Amino acid sequence: MAKIKVGQIVGRASYNCDIVFRVRNIEGNMAELHGEDMRLVADAPxxxxxxIEEKVRKRLEKRIRDKEESCYHLFRQDRKLVREKSEFEVTSGYTKKNSFFEMPGKVLHxxxxxxxxxxCTQVYDRLGVPVYGVHILEKEMPLQVASLIEMxxxxxLVVTGHDAYMKSKGTEQELKAYRNSRHFVDTVKEARKVVPYMDHLVIFAGACQSNFQSLLKAGAxxxxxxxxxxxxxxxxxxxxxxxxxxxxxxHVGIWDVLKTSLTGKEGLGGIETRGALRRGMPRYNDNAEE
Incomplete structure (x- = not known):
């Protein structure tokens, strides 16, 4: 049997290699695994x-990339319809098309x-969404989120990473049974101390198998x-x-959000929320310094 190394791409035999993982850390005979495309963290002997052989990995990656591209094109199609509607509403009475400009909502990820x-930042760029991305370990997020929001x-705000529900440690309602849900919940609470209102700061929080109910109650x-x-x-x-x-x-309807996601209503949910894009006129060339 080949020696398993940190950074290697693997599957779990006991789960028929249903999810592709990369080895994040090894201690003794146990490995900490992070999903290659799923936001899941797991331990395994x-x-x-x-x-995972290179040929098999490439086949799996192609299947996932095809799904991602399908989702991207669905989103772009939906976005085109929204923009055409906006153009009709904003330029009504004007002979010149595209005489307005748009300011999409800024994301802190x-x-x-x-x-x-x-x-994620590569996809934000493809979609035309302004983003400021920061890598922070889940346990450190509650300590840093307030200063990042101020800056x-x-x-x-997006608060995400890796998570997992561990049935052996408690029921689905107990935060102690999750890898990182407690950190996500605390981060949302700290963010709400800075911006209490849901339409002033829209928050997405969670990862694989996270405690959905607790995150919403915290203010997501x-x-x-x-x-x-x-x-x-x-x-x-x-x-x-x-x-x-x-x-x-x-308003952004929940179904409008879910239909352009990769997981759907089993993995994602939320409440009706106001959009963040603002339109203005006339259109101008933005050469000014910030």
Whole structure:
């Protein structure tokens, strides 16, 4: 049997290699695993780990990339319809098209995984959503979120990373049974001390199998995971991008958010929320320094 190393891509034999992980840390005969595309953290004995062959990995990656591209194109299609509606409303009575400009809501994305953060910021850029991304370990997030909000002054906050529900440590209602839900809950509470109102700061919080109910009670607009299932690494991006690119005079329906996500209602949910995009006229060339 090949020796398992930190950074290696593996699957768990006992789970038929259903999820692709990368080895984050090894202590003795146990390995800490982080999902390669799912925001899940798990422990497993080294004897249960199976190295994923390059050919198999590429096939799995292609399947996931195809799903991500399908989600991206669905989002862009939806965005096009919203923008056409905006253009009709804003330029009514004007002969010149596109005479207005848009200011999407700014996102502060705090992520416990630096590789996921990089993937997420790339998608934000593709979607045209302004983002300030920060990698912080989940346990440190409650200590730093307030100062980051004061510095960045975002319209939308994302608090995510890795999580997992551990049945052996308690019921689904108990925060002690989760890897990082307590840290996410505390981070949301600290953020709400700075900006109490849900329409002034929209918050997405959670990762795989997170305590959905506790996150909403803490003050999140959107959270994971209602059915304690795994969520995709990019799900937070599509949820908050919908808010960022929806005019602030309109509400973002929950189904409108879920239909452009990769996981759906089993892994994501929330409350009706006002959009964060603002439109103005006339259109101008922005060469001014900030």
């Amino acid at each position: 080294l004897s249960d780990l199976v190295p 705090i992520d416990g995984d630096p590789l996921y953060l990089k993937k 960045v002054r975002p319209d939308i 607009n959107f959270a994971s995971s209602p059915d304690r299932v795994n969520i995709h690494a990019l799900d937070p991006v599509y949820v908050v991008s919908k808010v960022s690119l929806t005019p602030f005079m309109e």
